[in-house]
Amino acid sequence: MSDSDLPVVLIVEDEPDVAETYKLWLQQEYEVRMAQNGDEGLEQLDADVDVVLLDRMMPGLSGDEVLERIRERNLGCRVAMVTAVEPDFDILEMGFDAYLSKPIRSEQLHETVDNLLDRSEYDSLLQEYYALVEKQATLEATKSSAELAESDQYDELTQRVTEMRDDLSDTLGGIEDDSDFIATLRGLSDDEDN
């Protein structure tokens, strides 16, 4: 997070009017950064950025190339591709987290950004959940059931695992549709590579 504590959205768009419109829509709820081309976008990008809106067709570096460099830098940000044509699942295979087809309405833009932020939350909850489950499993694998029944630590862990499981179910808004599902799975493979 940056100084303002608002989530940070980076808009990479070569048409100034379009970029300004997005900014106008988003600036109430997010800290917005703007870049007119891929190189500028990469300069503006740092660990504070939560979501990148990336125009696919730009002079200079294309959206695809920018995406590749973002992924190389291993920043945790989510990237939505903005495109003039409705793409297939293939686009998700390339590593985008979501796509928006032009022309974009305000509502749609908000929905996509919120959804990507939700998904980041889901990922970190899942990570936290896993850590608890692993601890619990270690106890189960090394202690007898009598020892487990006596253990306050185990009791507390079990409770927290149950709570986290419920929290995760509540955050499942992020996995309702196909692109969420695929992008979340892709995120798992990326984590593993790190």
Place this chain on the structure above:
Amino acid sequence: MKTTERQTMYDLTSVLEFDALSEVRPGSSILISGPAMSGKDRLAYDILADGLREGDGAVVVTTGDGAGSVVEEFRSLVPDLDDSQLGVIDCRGEGGTDEDAIGNAHVHHVSSPGDLTGIGIGITKALEGLHNAGNEQGRLALVSLSTMLTYTDKKTVFKFCHVLSSRLDSAGYIGVFTIDSGAHDDQTLQVIKQAFDGMIDVRDAEGGGREARVLGLAGEPTDWQDI
């Protein structure tokens, strides 16, 4: 988990006669655990074949059998099978299959059992294909998690199962996932179990034959029972 009330419960008792399996909630994911050669994969296929006879769709994610032989297998299990009710995600990384062998089944090839994105895309396309073929409900089998665990670590497999379970939940499907209990350490098995709503344990019975018990789906763990 999100409730999918418009859908009816799944009754698995014609495959395994346990009360705990008479009303399995849509969205449930079940781990089938047992030693090698204890009939886990067979059980998973039987659960899907039973569904096909009841009009449910079936999706098989396979790391061992090729798509062609999976389709063949289901054609023999369900004599009047309509291929379009079946989806297969073949993760062996061996490329295309003979067109005739797969008929109208929704087949997708993935480069390896460790390619989670590819598997996700395959499942998505299969679910879409089955939906378009008129299936509102269905059953998915992943055979096997043990092979996946040789390609990727337990953390990733755990998360994969969790994410896939959520997807199945929103589709109103149930899932059965097999694991070879002899191939992994206790801690790995305990971790993987936690990603599931319930478990069917299978083992060889002392006097020959096999027995099973059901844990976590309804009430207390059941007793071992011959199958």
